[in-house]
Amino acid sequence: DAGVIQSPRHEVTEMGQEVTLRCKPISGHNSLFWYRQTMMRGLELLIYFNNNVPIDDSGMPEDRFSAKMPNASFSTLKIQPSEPRDSAVYFCASSLNPGARDYNEQFFGPGTRLTVL
Amino acid sequence: GENVEQHPSTLSVQEGDSAVIKCTYSDSASNYFPWYKQELGKRPQLIIDIRSNVGEKKDQRIAVTLNKTAKHFSLHITETQPEDSAVYFCAASDGNKLVFGAGTILRVKS
Numbered sequence: 001d002a003g004v005i006q007s008p009r010h011e012v013t014e015m016g017q018e019v020t021l022r023c024k025p026i027s028g029h030n031s032l033f034w035y036r037q038t039m040m041r042g043l044e045l046l047i048y049f050n051n052n053v054p055i056d057d058s059g060m061p062e063d064r065f066s067a068k069m070p071n072a073s074f075s076t077l078k079i080q081p082s083e084p085r086d087s088a089v090y091f092c093a094s095s096l097n098p099g100a101r102d103y104n105e106q107f108f109g110p111g112t113r114l115t116v117l
Numbered sequence: 118g119e120n121v122e123q124h125p126s127t128l129s130v131q132e133g134d135s136a137v138i139k140c141t142y143s144d145s146a147s148n149y150f151p152w153y154k155q156e157l158g159k160r161p162q163l164i165i166d167i168r169s170n171v172g173e174k175k176d177q178r179i180a181v182t183l184n185k186t187a188k189h190f191s192l193h194i195t196e197t198q199p200e201d202s203a204v205y206f207c208a209a210s211d212g213n214k215l216v217f218g219a220g221t222i223l224r225v226k227s
Contacts, residue, residue, distance in 0.1 A: 033214070043161070043206060043217045056214060091160060103149040103210050108160040 004109035006092050012115045018080040021112045025094030034077050035091040082116045089113050119144040121209050123218030130197050132227045140207035140218050141189040147209040150190045155204045197225045
């Protein structure tokens with residue numbers, strides 16, 4: 001099993017540009033999570049999906065951020081327009097959740113290090 | 118919503134000593150408590166977890182204890198080794214999403 005795959009691993013862009021981060025969850029997992037990690041704010045959950053449906057996007061910082069999961073094997077996190085304060089490591093994670101109130105391990109991808117100049 | 122507090126923020130121990138990291142949570146409905154280890158530049162990885170129907174769980178040098186009444190849980194690492202140096206995160210979940218603590222930087226001095 002290749003684990004959770006994220007691309008790109010590093011992204012450097014200029015303020016105002018659109019950034020798209022990609023994630024492929026572990027095959028068979030039905031929950032997908034996007035996190036942002038910074039020194040100041042730690043590990044923050046941005047949004048999560050169950051069975052491709054967005055369940056909770058309360059962590060999305062503002063309208064510049066959007067996420068989609070068109071199918072069970074692919075998700076994107078888009079920032080448009082990007083700002084320097086968006087610089088962070090973005091992690092995607094997936095898990096198999098058999099039902100409500102039952103929980104299994106979240107597996108993290110390697111992360112995308114985003115730098116906005 | 119759930120709030121998880123983690124202490125200490127940094128911890129230095131001598132190789133061979135024990136390390137203890139403590140977390141408290143606010144939502145009594147939380148029933149799953151994992152601990153993740155993150156080495157520098159790497160992804161967080163699960164090292165141990167505990168569910169609310171268990172008070173203690175052990176895996177070699179690592180143990181986790183849970184006190185549901187007091188709403189706190191702890192990570193214990195015995196016989197620490199240099200490779201235990203990393204950031205450790207606790208988390209709590211009610212079955213929907215994980216809420217992470219702020220992390221503890223553990224340094225094991227040899």
